[in-house]
Amino acid sequence: MEIAFVKSSFCHDGGCVEAAALPLGYVVLRDSKDPEGPALVFSHEEWAAFVAGVRNGEFNFSPR
Incomplete structure (x- = not known):
């Protein structure tokens, strides 16, 4: 079985999560x-x- 990975459309630099x-x-x-x-x-x-x-913004961390 082949697994079909997808990347976010926000990925532009090659260092992305699939x-x-x-x-x-x-x-x-x-x-x-x-x-x-x-x-x-x-x-x-x-x-x-x-x-x-x-979606609820729980990971919108402020820069330090």
Whole structure:
């Protein structure tokens, strides 16, 4: 089975995170500069909580 990774349309410098949907609702993330390197796998519930946090501005950190 081939996994279809996608990059954000905001990615312009090549150092991006790629995401792919896996069977049973899992999501996998990897570094586009190291596609054969380690990846992070999230359950549907974990991914949904992360996306909700992004949409709610929970990761809008102020520069120090």
